[in-house]
Amino acid sequence: MVSGTDLAFWTLAAIAIVSGWRVFRTDSMVRSAFLLLLSFIAVGLIMLLLRAPYLGVATIFMMGVEMMVMALFMVMFMMNPAGLNPMNMVHQERFAIVAGVLAFAGLAAAVWLTDLPHHPLVAGRPVIRELGMELLGRSMLIFETAGVTLLATMIGTVVLSSRSGRFGPADAGSLPPTMTPGGMPAGRIPKKRSGGHGGHGGHAPSAASPTAGEPAHGHANDHPHQPPEHHA
Amino acid sequence: MSALRALAAAAPVAVFVAVGEGTSDRVDDLCLRAEIERVASPRHASVLLVAGGVRERDVASLRRLHDQLPHPRATLCWASDIPAHFGTPRTLPPDAAPVPALRELYRQLLTGEHPSESDLLPDEPPAPWRGIGEYGQGGKGMMGGTPYGRPMPMTDDDLRDGLALDAYTLRLGPFMPTLPAGLVLTLTLQGDVIQHARMESPPLWPAPPSSPHAAHAAAVREVEPLDDSSILHKQGSSAAASKGSKLGDSDATGSSAGQRGQDDSRYTPGIARTLAHREHQRAAQHLRGVARMLAVLELAPLAERCRRMACAIQHGDSVPIAPLRRALVRSGAFAAIPAGLGQLDPPMARALGGAALRAAGHAVDERLYDRAYRELNFRVLTQRDGDVRARLHQWLDEAEQSMHLASRAGDLAPAAASHADERDVGHDPLPADDAANMPAPNHDAFATLLRGLEWNEAMLVINSFEVAVLRRMYRPPKDPPEEAGATHHGHAM
Amino acid sequence: MSLQAILLVAAALIGLGLYGALSQKSFVMLLMGLELMLNGVLLIVVGCWSRSTDGDPKGQLLAIIVMAVMAVDMAIGFALVTAVYRKRQVDVIEGLTTMKH
Amino acid sequence: MPWLGTLVLLGGSVVFVAVIDSLAFALIAQRPPVNLMRDALLAPWRAVAVSLVRQQNRTEHPDRLNWALAPALYLALAGIGLAVVPLAPGVAVIDAPTTVVLWGAVETLTVIAVFLHGWSANAPLPLIGAYRYAAMGLPIMLLSMFVLIGTALPAQSLSVVDIVASQHDVWNVLRQPLGLFLFLLLGLSLSLRGPFDYADSADLAGGTAGEVSGAARLTWQLARHAMLVAFAAMASSAFLGGYLGPVRAGPWWLALKMLVLITLLVGAGHSLARLPPSRMLTVLWTVLLPLAFLDLAQAGVVALW
Known part of the structure; x- marks a missing residue:
């Protein structure tokens, strides 16, 4: 006997889990960010099923913004954001799989073995009104603390990410890691790079050569790459 | 023909125009017709008009x-001659009317009488896509390598805040509708901020130098290179610039005109006609420039209105400019352009000449030396700032002044009607392509102007110059260009 | 849709998030893993609120706090990524082996 | 059956948008007044026919899935946006207690749809359009939410149905005139028009839509029009009393107000200049966002009164 709600729940749960898994399995960073968003939307809809209308919709709303920003950061920092070149961006995969499975198994066992209390939400309870009263009533201090934390985050974010720092420009003395042993002097960074990708700069420019006769679309880069400055 | 196709056939023909040498103005006029819709992207077109x-x-x-x-x-x-390796497209002689031909071609295309043209180039990636390399990425290297035939992006310095991310180089033109026809650029972008810009090819003249079939063409040609600063250079001193810049300095202007032996010109109906004609051409040119800028400001309807006015003026109608200016002020076009954008420093302005020079505050104009103009109390209009906004103001001011001069010339003419002598104004026309004998700016003015701008601002700056000025910014490559230049991104529109 | 089922789904999301956070080389992808784990946490909180507290508003409050934490961790995470990139020009974890400079 | 009424409203208004769009263009461009009305009435249908006859092109290695999904998502979001608007007292397709927040989610996901549309073509000009829109869309969305929360204050509810009902005595536009102005900017942004068209703009040769043709482009244009309709419905309901009117409240009042707002926005889209993005961002963050705070504060004070 499967009710409509159950069917909806399991469908959404499947969407949340599968898209959450695909996040780490797709080459395109933009797809990866929006797959995570899909996972969040599915969880948001499950919250609607759980009769948390404000939380559910707010999750979708907030995660929409967050994943948009996430996608922009991915494109900014990744050298291969569209995943048109397959490449391996995974390390210690076996360990990670084991850890993930163990975490799931542990949590599942805990869920299974615990005698969970069953006091479901009373139908007809004005949950949004109660949430508002709680937020701006007895739990005002908590809410305000969250607000102040967010303000502090904003300030901290600007301070951390801006160029001008307390001791001069943040990128002064910036040293990229080396590609080849004995290449750029980067004393503190162990020479252990093998995969051929990772760091985003400081690689020998010699390989860059414009190719001939390509038709429409693609990257091109024909100005000489300037090696980063050394202030150190 | 199905109902759907019949309905589609009744629509305006979606044309993408690849503007070649000397046709830009005619194409502008052509696209004012309701039967034609000029589209900005080849993806939206049914017919390619070369x-x-x-x-x-x-x-x-x-x-x-x-x-x-x-x-x-x-x-x-x-x-147009059929370009090499271009199959056998339908052709039309210069004096034929293209609109009926376009409509007919479009109708035949929809009924199937004219089969859709097949690709000219093979539709395949430049190199095998996958399967080569450590991760199957299709080529060697990840950083700075060229997997599957495309170079990977590399980091580059950043002008905005020093976050040195991947730069992206692309090539624009020569058919991109946002740019003057024929202009080819190579831009290196960080995000949408331009790190390096280079003019690969100069824009083409908007009207032919001398063609019997285009009635107004010759006049346009005269107006186009009327680059007033060139006179200064001929006289070889920047002192003349300062002299000329004094507005009421009739001595300076008089003596210059005297040197050029123009004193004996008398005001006749013929001169009045020629002068009015020339001023109409000038106003039309400026309005077309304004239209280009308005398109970048996302004011397509006003741009069309501008081009319609230009077309009417070019055919001798008298059209008031003031309502257009009021419409522009109401639209916020002037306010939208950041102050100081594309500002020319004095040496650069002097080297570039044209309305851009006057917009930078230098009262330099060929017409000062012409008696016909002096009799009309011609005075040089200038702006102060020398930025994009000033150049827009300058175009509008000069267009208005030109309309005024043209109408005053007509009014004055009967008084001197006794002289039947049909002398031309502008006896000593400047050489047609004066880009050759103008000293080019001694640094890459184009790159300097665009560096650090964001995309939209860069488009505003480029479109704030006349073609003659842009051509003067062109610096041919020192070493012979690799023809592999075509391998850039090539957004060939 | 029992509470157990909800918690199992949340556990799966947490497990996947942990896998992602541990296995990805890129900082930004690591943040994605953290977000996915927080997604599971959010589901746990709302599930428990809906199924075992009679709908006590404090449960919803906790969910709001979790969402605020998500926002904070994203913002600070990206700021750190940017700061590290400025300093080292790297966006992968292997590029960062010391906390100094 | 509210959904049927909503569909009729959507269809009719989309046609109206298309017609008024070409008419406004022709009038502002001062085209010779020959067949203007006839051309404007026929233009949308002809455009549909042209798009359907035309092949859907492709570029080199596009993100096919997202390229196909983006227009559909945009259209679906417009539908959801319209569905939260009540046609008559208590009659809305989606009548939930949090429809204002849902509308906010629609705004957010619209930014994503437009971004994906530009991203997926794998071509530079659409991509620049996509970035620009994302940079611009987020602050505009932020300020629109402040403004909308302002309208929720007098209603003491996050439901659009209640917000309309709360305007029985006085419309929100009188209580919060600043709010309507700020909210209208969002309408231009959501439907990619004129001064807020940073995605599909002329300086990018069509921007995100610059590489699409055929049915995909048709869907995209349709979705843009539908989003304008949804926005007009939302703005009418949040500020102009929605279905309320001097006599006999009903959907006709809503439709009338929508047509007025659509005409206003289409006219503004064709006749106002667009600022360069960096300048617009400065204006958004330093002028318009504080104005939205002001509006919210003022709405709060008025609501407490």
Whole structure:
């Protein structure tokens, strides 16, 4: 006997889990960010099923913004954001799989073995009104603390990410890691790079050569790459 | 023909125009017709109209452009030799009317009488896509390598805040509608901020130098190179610039005119006609420039209105400019342009000349030396700031002044009607392509102007110059250009 | 849709998030893993609120706090990524082996 | 059956948008007044026919899935946006207690749809359009939410149905005139028009839509029009009393107000200049966002009164 709600729940749960898994399995960073968003939307809809209308919709709303920003950061920092070149961006995969499975198994066992209390939400309870009263009533201090934390985050974010720092420009003395042993002097960074990708700069420019006769679309880069400055 | 196709056939023909040498103005006029819809992207077009001759080096781009049109598609070559390796498109002589031909071609395309043209280039990636390399990425290297035939992006310095991320180089033109026809640029972008800019090819003249079939063409040609600063250079001193810049300094202007032996010109109906004609051409040119800028400001309807006015003026109608200016002020076009954008420093302004020079506050104008103009109390209009906004103001001011001069010339003419002598104004016309004998700016003015700008601002700056000025910014490459230049991104529109 | 089922789904999301956070080389992808784990946490909180507290508003409050934490961790995470990139020009974890400079 | 009424409203208004769009263009461009009305009435249908006859092109290695999904998502979001608007007292397709927040989610996801549309073509000009829109869309969305919360204050509810009902005595536009102005900017942004068209703009040769043709482009244009309709419905309901009117409240009042707002926005889209993005961002963050705070504060004070 499967009710409509159950069917909806399991469908959404499947969407949340599968898209959450695909996040780490797709080459395109933009797809990866929006797959995570899909996972969040599915969880948001499950919250609607759980009769948390404000939380559910707010999750979708907030995660929409967050994943948009996430996608922009991915494109900014990744050298291969569209995943048109397959490449391996995974390390210690076996360990990670084991850890993930163990975490799931542990949590599942805990869920299974615990005698969970069953006091479901009373139908007809004005949950949004109660949430508002709680937020701006007895739990005002908590809410305000969250607000102040967010303000502090904003300030901290600007301070951390801006160029001008307390001791001069943040990128002064910036040293990229080396590609080849004995290449750029980067004393503190162990020479252990093998995969051929990772760091985003400081690689020998010699390989860059414009190719001939390509038709429409693609990257091109024909100005000489300037090696980063050394202030150190 | 199905009902759907019949309905589609009744629509305006969606035309992407590949503007060649000397046809830009005629194409502008042509696209005012309701039967034609000029589209900004080849993806939205049914017919590719190749108007005017295409430079040898642009043929490759034209071929790529052709393949970007969706089926059903057709090509019409108007006033243009069929470019090499371009199949057998339909052609049209320069004096034929293109609108009926376009409509007919479009109708035949929809009924199937004219089969949709096939690709000119093979539709395949430049290198095998996958399967080579450590991760199957299809080529060697990840950083700075060229997997599957495409170079990977590399980090580059950043002008905005020093976050040195991947730079992206792309090539624009020569058929991109946002840019003057024929202009080819290579831009290196960080995000949408321009790190380096280079003019690969100068823009083409908007009207032919001398063609019997285009009634107004010759006059346009006279107006176009009327680059007033060139006189200064002929006289070889920047002192003349300061002299000339004093507005009421009749001595300076008089003596210059005297040196050039123009004192004996008398005001006649013939002169009045020629002068009015020239001023109309000048006003029309400026309005077309304004239209280009308005398009960048996302004011397409006002841009069309501008082009319609230009077309009417070019055919001798008298059209008031003031309502257009009021419409522009109401639209916020002036306020939208950041102050100081594309500002020229004095040496650069002097080297570039034209309305850009006057917009930078230098009262330099060829017409000061012409008695016909002096009799009309001609005085040079200038702006102060020398930025994009000032150049927009300058174009409008000069267009208005030109309309005024033209009408005053007509009013004055009967008084001197006894002289039947049909002398021309502008006896000593400047050489046609004065870019050759103008000293080019001694640094890359174009790159300097665009560096650090964001995309939209860069488009505003480029479109705030006349073609003559842009051509003067062109600096041919020192070493012979690799023809592999066409391998850039090549958004060939 | 029992509480157990909800918690199992949440556990799966947490497990996947942990896998992602541990296995990805890129900082930004690591943040994605953290977000996915927080997604599971959010589901746990709302599930428990809905199924075992009679709908006590404090449960919803906790969910709001979790969402605020998500926002904070994203913002600070990206700021750190940017700061590290400025300093080292790297966006992968292997590029960062010391906390100094 | 509210959904049927909503569909009729959507269809009719989309046609109206298309017609008024070409008419406004022709009038502002001062085209010779020959067949203007006839051309404007026929233009949308002809455009549909042209798009359907035309092949859907492709670029080199596009993100096919997202390229196909983006227009559909945009259209679906417009539908959801319209569905939260009540046609008559208590009659809305989606009548939930949090429809204002849902509308906010629609705004957010619209930014994503437009971004994906530009991203997926794998071509530079659409991509620049996509970035620009994302940079611009987020602050505009932020300020629109402040403004909308302002309208929720007098209603003491996050439901659009209640917000309309709360305007029985006085419309929100009188209580919060600043709010309507700020909210209208969002309408231009959501439907990619004129001064807020940073995605599909002329300086990018069509921007995100610059590489699409055929049915995909048709869907995209349709979705843009539908989003304008949804926005007009939302703005009418949040500020102009929605279905309320001097006599006999009903959907006709809503439709009338929508047509007025659509005409206003289409006219503004064709006749106002667009600022360069960096300048617009400065204006958004330093002028318009504080104005939205002001509006919210003022709405709060008025609501407490």
